Amino acid sequence: MSYYLNPLDVTALPSWKALEEHRLAMQHFNMREAFQADPERFNELSVSCCGLFLDYSKNLITNETRALLVNLAREAGVEQAAHAMFNGEPVNASERRPALHTALRRPLGDSLMVDGHNLMREVHGSLAQMTDIVGRIHNHLWRGYNDKPITDVVNIGIGGSFLGPQLVSEALLPFTQQSGVRCHYLANIDGSEFREVTANLNAETTLFIVSSKSFGTLETLKNAQAARTWYLARGGSEEKLYRHFIAVTSNKQAAIDFGIREKNVFPMWDWVGGRYSLWSAIGLPIALAIGMHNFKDLLSGAYSMDQHFLHEPYERNMPVLLAMLGIWYHNFWGAQSYAFLPYDHYLRNFVKHLQQMDMESNGKSVRQDGSPVSCSTGPVIWGGVGCNGQHAYHQLLHQGTPLIPADFIVPVVSHNPVADHHEWLYANCLSQSQALMLGKTRSEAEAELRAKGLAEAEIARLAPHKVIPGNRPSNTLVMESISPGRLGALIALYEHKVFVQGVIWGINSFDQWGVELGKELGKGVYNRLTSYESSAAEDASTQGLIDYFRGRHRG
Numbered sequence: 001m002s003y004y005l006n007p008l009d010v011t012a013l014p015s016w017k018a019l020e021e022h023r024l025a026m027q028h029f030n031m032r033e034a035f036q037a038d039p040e041r042f043n044e045l046s047v048s049c050c051g052l053f054l055d056y057s058k059n060l061i062t063n064e065t066r067a068l069l070v071n072l073a074r075e076a077g078v079e080q081a082a083h084a085m086f087n088g089e090p091v092n093a094s095e096r097r098p099a100l101h102t103a104l105r106r107p108l109g110d111s112l113m114v115d116g117h118n119l120m121r122e123v124h125g126s127l128a129q130m131t132d133i134v135g136r137i138h139n140h141l142w143r144g145y146n147d148k149p150i151t152d153v154v155n156i157g158i159g160g161s162f163l164g165p166q167l168v169s170e171a172l173l174p175f176t177q178q179s180g181v182r183c184h185y186l187a188n189i190d191g192s193e194f195r196e197v198t199a200n201l202n203a204e205t206t207l208f209i210v211s212s213k214s215f216g217t218l219e220t221l222k223n224a225q226a227a228r229t230w231y232l233a234r235g236g237s238e239e240k241l242y243r244h245f246i247a248v249t250s251n252k253q254a255a256i257d258f259g260i261r262e263k264n265v266f267p268m269w270d271w272v273g274g275r276y277s278l279w280s281a282i283g284l285p286i287a288l289a290i291g292m293h294n295f296k297d298l299l300s301g302a303y304s305m306d307q308h309f310l311h312e313p314y315e316r317n318m319p320v321l322l323a324m325l326g327i328w329y330h331n332f333w334g335a336q337s338y339a340f341l342p343y344d345h346y347l348r349n350f351v352k353h354l355q356q357m358d359m360e361s362n363g364k365s366v367r368q369d370g371s372p373v374s375c376s377t378g379p380v381i382w383g384g385v386g387c388n389g390q391h392a393y394h395q396l397l398h399q400g401t402p403l404i405p406a407d408f409i410v411p412v413v414s415h416n417p418v419a420d421h422h423e424w425l426y427a428n429c430l431s432q433s434q435a436l437m438l439g440k441t442r443s444e445a446e447a448e449l450r451a452k453g454l455a456e457a458e459i460a461r462l463a464p465h466k467v468i469p470g471n472r473p474s475n476t477l478v479m480e481s482i483s484p485g486r487l488g489a490l491i492a493l494y495e496h497k498v499f500v501q502g503v504i505w506g507i508n509s510f511d512q513w514g515v516e517l518g519k520e521l522g523k524g525v526y527n528r529l530t531s532y533e534s535s536a537a538e539d540a541s542t543q544g545l546i547d548y549f550r551g552r553h554r555g
Helices: 014-025 030-036 061-076 078-086 101-105 120-137 163-171 189-196 218-233 252-258 281-290 292-311 318-332 352-362 396-397 422-438 440-451 456-466 484-505 514-531 538-551
Strands: 046-051 053-054 151-158 182-184 206-211 245-248 337-341 380-383 406-411 474-479
Touching: 014 061, 014 318, 030 422, 046 292, 046 318, 046 396, 053 252, 053 318, 053 484, 061 078, 061 318, 061 484, 078 206, 078 252, 078 292, 078 484, 101 120, 101 292, 101 484, 120 281, 120 292, 151 218, 151 281, 163 182, 163 281, 163 484, 182 189, 182 281, 182 538, 189 218, 189 440, 206 218, 206 281, 206 337, 281 292, 292 318, 292 484, 318 484, 352 380, 352 484, 406 422, 406 456, 422 474, 440 456, 474 484
Parallel strands: 151 182, 151 206, 206 245, 337 380, 337 406, 406 474
Antiparallel strands: 046 053, 053 474
């Protein structure tokens, strides 16, 4: 029986038991001493692929640790699971369907048969449709209701229909100069966001992309309706609405009923989850921002990482190594959160995308077969752009009580060099990871204060506050510069990392039932807020807050 129907209890595997014993032996492992003892540690614990370089030498590991972690990945069936996913088997067991985001970046000429149907024809048909519309907009052949060319595109979507495209279009901003199109994102149902997004737009030259699988997602539908009202109030007509609205959805008829032409409705497939969908027509705003050539380079970079993940031995397999290091800290060292620290302004929203990718995928408490998990799953993902974080939460990383592993991400070359700013940015990235590893001992703190001429009593008072424990783990991912291909590889790297961890824990990384309950309850709360119906909420707290709203709201 396939792994996704009958997952192993990972904690009962011999490799898990071996890691538990190894963890006890590593209790007093010291990275400072490890680097002093082994001058080849950096070379042995680093790997490069797909334009990315990973230094994972600043971790609480030895070569033996790596071997044990790799053994766990093999024993838990990661290789079989990966091939099952890539081959279109129903790895999303609860919804009985495959997870084939990897098919979206496979090259022309590939074939992928699922239930007797070659999915690659649909994939490349959608890419051809995207190429046509992007070309028409960029060449000013697509025009608004007053025959003016499109200058602004507003993507209306939420979750994966928003976070991934926003990340990529912002990260690749240096590649947008030739498109002549500005991209904006509208996600929240908060009217303030709608007002801010549309405040400086011209209805004559604005195109809206409505991205919703059902064409009924509350936030997206409400914003689409608001956009339609906004367009009509500024001189647009129903007859020419098709010039200003495109849809990405599986509910083609609902989009047509909205006023969108059938040929301008792009497909969404059940076998692509929202948080993995930026490679599909959900990425249309990306393509409009950076052009189809660059969008295809993005796909190519992700495909290169796919091949690396499938074929590289696990000892040098970047997604597997990152995944197993995460398992090591979460399940054997008790780390409950993980920090991502990109040192590039254009990657400032990378953490938001990773939060959804990781926590929506692996925030589960039952295994694929519905049985309870036997170990902790899904750490909290957080972080932000450096150097800003150094003046905020890095204090907790350095001197706080929790163990929080971190990934630093930094390019060697900036797209916008200013004096020696980038050298300082890169230096800060490296020094932060170095400080996490080295720390500062009591004797070093005392010597530092003594060198400043402080009295011994004052040294004794201040020294404890200046001690930094160190020995805190981090990875550093470096790339030459941010390009479409390298960014595609970087995003795919973390997709596969999340998948591997899901396999280890035996959970389904491709459903998200926990998201649905709040949506269901929200309908009832809304009805009570607006209709003053007599039925009460199921709890006094919710009812009290409804009453508070009713008593003070001026709609």
